[in-house]
Amino acid sequence: DIFGYYVDKGWMCVQVFFVRQGKLIQRDVNMFPYYNEAEEDFLTYMGQFYLDSRHLKPREIFIPGDIDQESVEVLVGDEVKVFKPQRGEKKQLINLATKNARVSLTQKFDLLEKDLAKTQGAIENLGKLMGIPTPVRIESFDNSNIMGTSPVSAMVVFENGKPNKKEYRKYKIKTVEGPDDYASMREVIRRRYSRVKRDGLTPPDLIIMDGGQGQVNVAKDVLRNELNLSIPVAGLQKNDKHQTNELLFGDPLRVIDLPRQSEEFFLLHRIQDEVHRFAITFHRQVRSKNSFSSKLDGVEGLGPKRKQKLLKHFKSMTAIQKATVEDIHSLGIPEKVAEALLDKLNDNN
Known part of the structure; x- marks a missing residue:
């Protein structure tokens, strides 16, 4: 198996060539946001790649020159030989995989640019449906804890319908014992918007909570009664299949009618997916470090x-x-x- 990758604008694309008996028989391409150093997230991807039953381990793996060979060897096990070719046909194949990854990312960004006009229209229409000014800046929150360990929260920011990764924030929960989502969110909302108020930061036009009535009410209570801030707060509920289902907004809360195939619904789905992925990634990092440190x-x-x-x-x-x-x-x-x-x-x- 021959690996190449490329990163741009906070996204990573990994291209894999499957070579058997000297012939290229199949390709695999995957694109995803990355949050750490590129090499670290590439290694994480490789570690997960062969856990997929569709990907059988080959006898040999070829990786780009900037990836730590020993780390890959630990990930794939002793039965697989790992190489970093410096020249010849195998090096050319890695270069080709890397080039293909770059082309795939470029095509993705081109499509996103074409969709920008649709996205802008979706933001404006979302504001009209909710009865608020156009939410140019949206901040969204999600908690993450597994069996009550290492509770964290995360915030993502969308501006003009696009993620602004420089504005993302991670929060380790400091004041809450055990898995209490409401208390954790109360702490995070207080920390975030106390700082917005204290430091004169740009407030969002809309806050979206990953959750229903309880999460929304907690955020509203902190903003209005503790911080004296007036920022619209909405909730995104999921159905039994853990899919984005309903947008809750208003006082009292009501379901905002959004067609499932609309650009507005698609935008909210992207925001919820992004904040959930960001929170889960951060939680895994914290758990991994805690586990690692405890053994030391x-x-x-x-x-x-x-x-x-x-x-x-x-x-x-x-x-x-x-x-x-x-x-x-x-x-x-x-x-x-x-x-x-x-x-x-x-x-x-």
Whole structure:
């Protein structure tokens, strides 16, 4: 399997060529927003790629030159050989996969530009249907926690119907114990709009909560009764199949009638998908770091900064366990600390 990728405007496209017996038999292309370093999200994608039953592991994998080879080897296992070709036909195939990924992204952005006029019309019509000024800037929130662990919240911003990723914000929940969505959202709304008010930031024309009446009422209560702010708040409810279903707005709340095939409904669906994906991605990062750090606890001399160095360099606990004292010492960690760490990890296994 031959991998190439390209990133632009906050999106990543990964192109995979499946070569069998010297012949290119199939291609796979996938595009998605990325939130971290490009290499980190590419590695995440590779880790998930072979979990799909449709993708059988080949004998050999070829990856671009800027991707860490050891990290890929950890992800795919010992039965697969990983190469970073520097020249020849295999290098040309990687270049071709990368070029195809770039072309696919360019075509996607061209289509988005053509849809811009439709999107602008959708924003204006959405404002009319809700009885508010055109919501040029929309801020949307979602919580994420699994079994009550590492609760987080996230905010995405859409301006003129397009995501403004520079304005996205992540929130670790500080004041709430356990999985309490309402209390978590109360904290986040308070933190966000206290800062908007205090620092004179641009307020949104519309706030969209990922949820129904309860989430909307919590946001309204904080904005009106605590912060004395008047910002329209709507809720997006999902049906039993976890699909965007209804827009709730008004005082009292009512369902805003939106045809399922309308541009307005499509825009709201995109916003809800985006905030959910962003929150889930952040939650996975936090859980991963918490899990990683907990296994490193109890080693004298191994503080947060050194744990972070290990995480950044080795990428996985398995890779640390396979490391030598010299490997760890090369990161600026004392030899005695490295020895104690490896003793602890190997004793646990």
